[in-house]
Amino acid sequence: MKLIPTLIAASIALLTTTTTAQDLTPTPPKQSHPIFLVGATAHTISGETIENAVVSMNNGKIGIVGVASDIMPRIFLSEDSEIIDLTGKHIYPGLIDSITKLGLEETSAVRATRDSNELGDITPEVRAFVAVNPDSVVIPTARTNGILTAGVFPSGGSIPGRASIISTDGWTNEDLALIQDAGLIITLNDHNTKTLNTLFDQATAYQQAHTTTDQRMEAITTVLPGKNQNPVFMHANTFDQITNSINWAQERNLKPIIVGARDAHLTIDLLKSTNTPVIIAGTFGFPKRPDAPYDDPFTLPQKLEAAGIQWSLTMASRFGHERNLPDAAALAVAFGLSQEAALKSITLNAAKNLGVDHLIGSIEPGKHATLIITDGNILETTTLVQAAYIQGRKIDLSNKQTELRDIYREKYRQLNLID
Numbered sequence: 001m002k003l004i005p006t007l008i009a010a011s012i013a014l015l016t017t018t019t020t021a022q023d024l025t026p027t028p029p030k031q032s033h034p035i036f037l038v039g040a041t042a043h044t045i046s047g048e049t050i051e052n053a054v055v056s057m058n059n060g061k062i063g064i065v066g067v068a069s070d071i072m073p074r075i076f077l078s079e080d081s082e083i084i085d086l087t088g089k090h091i092y093p094g095l096i097d098s099i100t101k102l103g104l105e106e107t108s109a110v111r112a113t114r115d116s117n118e119l120g121d122i123t124p125e126v127r128a129f130v131a132v133n134p135d136s137v138v139i140p141t142a143r144t145n146g147i148l149t150a151g152v153f154p155s156g157g158s159i160p161g162r163a164s165i166i167s168t169d170g171w172t173n174e175d176l177a178l179i180q181d182a183g184l185i186i187t188l189n190d191h192n193t194k195t196l197n198t199l200f201d202q203a204t205a206y207q208q209a210h211t212t213t214d215q216r217m218e219a220i221t222t223v224l225p226g227k228n229q230n231p232v233f234m235h236a237n238t239f240d241q242i243t244n245s246i247n248w249a250q251e252r253n254l255k256p257i258i259v260g261a262r263d264a265h266l267t268i269d270l271l272k273s274t275n276t277p278v279i280i281a282g283t284f285g286f287p288k289r290p291d292a293p294y295d296d297p298f299t300l301p302q303k304l305e306a307a308g309i310q311w312s313l314t315m316a317s318r319f320g321h322e323r324n325l326p327d328a329a330a331l332a333v334a335f336g337l338s339q340e341a342a343l344k345s346i347t348l349n350a351a352k353n354l355g356v357d358h359l360i361g362s363i364e365p366g367k368h369a370t371l372i373i374t375d376g377n378i379l380e381t382t383t384l385v386q387a388a389y390i391q392g393r394k395i396d397l398s399n400k401q402t403e404l405r406d407i408y409r410e411k412y413r414q415l416n417l418i419d
Contacts, residue, residue: 031392040086046362094148103132126161140399
């Protein structure tokens with residue numbers, strides 16, 4: 001059979017796209033010696049901001065956190081200890097984007113590189129980390145600007161699967177996975193409520209007694225009441241969607257987290273009375289309600305913060321823009337949110353919403369040494385992330401975009417167009 005030229009061309013284009021879309025940055029080995037970061041301003045998030053701080057890392061964990069002038073003269077340093085002078089710099093916990101498609105999608109226009117949407121309307125047995133491509137070229141663009149942890153969410157259907165939490169550096173998807181099963185993703189609407197009720201009734205009966213293993217039922221039991229109950233991440237934006245989702249979850253004794261939450265400020269009383277956390281899908285958007293003020297997306301974080309609701313911020317609605325997460329938080333600061341609350345929304349609060357605050361999200365002894373070092377305030381767009389550590393491993397911050405930048409800078413230097 002003779003292939004037509006257009007089909008040949010399309011095949012070559014697809015082959016080229018999928019084979020060149022590969023991160024060639026090596027993953028560093030485990031931390032091999034103690035490291036002391038000295039002299040920077042340490043933004044602990046869970047406590048005070050410390051000037052002239054010392055933060056130590058050993059075996060991938062944070063050790064000492066305090067004032068360098070008080071601590072350094074009083075401690076014994078082993079011969080292999082490394083002291084890094086960071087005077088004038090800032091140390092933050094690694095930033096966390098709560099909901100992403102990192103590793104699940106490479107090129108939106110090429111179907112073969114999109115693994116975020118499983119076939120079928122209800123697939124709770126799916127776990128996102130299994131499909132993550134550790135060689136994605138999108139992942140390094142996120143970590144270059146300090147995104148060291150991400151929630152990875154499958155999409156599509158009433159129950160597209162379960163979320164996973166990944167670090168943004170590792171050889172394999174197993175290496176990347178910080179938490180393989182972080183909770184079930186659900187979209188509730190008028191058409192599927194009866195189906196979901198039937199499914200959860202079946203899962204409850206299965207949890208109480210079963211003789212054979214059913215992967216679908218097993219997946220749903222992870223969010224049912226009981227030991228180590230996982231949350232349900234419920235996509236809901238409008239007032240009705242949010243209220244219906246919370247009420248449904250409450251009736252079934254589930255632990256809901258509202259995702260998207262565009263009209264969350266209209267449901268504050270319900271969110272507070274049910275102690276329901278919220279993940280806001282960005283601040284880069286337009287108001288959707290015809291009676292809404294122009295600054296609705298920008299002021300939503302401040303309104304939730306003032307009400308005492310646990311919330312975090314994500315770039316979920318803009319795949320490939322995860323690196324802009326601190327800029328989205330900064331926009332909320334320009335509209336009334338405190339800098340402290342903005343930082344929490346992309347560090348500690350994000351970790352709480354994803355169930356990993358015992359590991360990351362703040363600079364505290366015993367937590368993972370997952371940190372970034374910057375030359376200024378991370379909420380300023382001119383600030384550069386100069387170094388990053390994931391569990392004590394120093395991470396290469398280069399990516400495809402920085403490589404292209406360097407190539408074209410060199411080109412224009414040779415043409416005497418820049419210095």
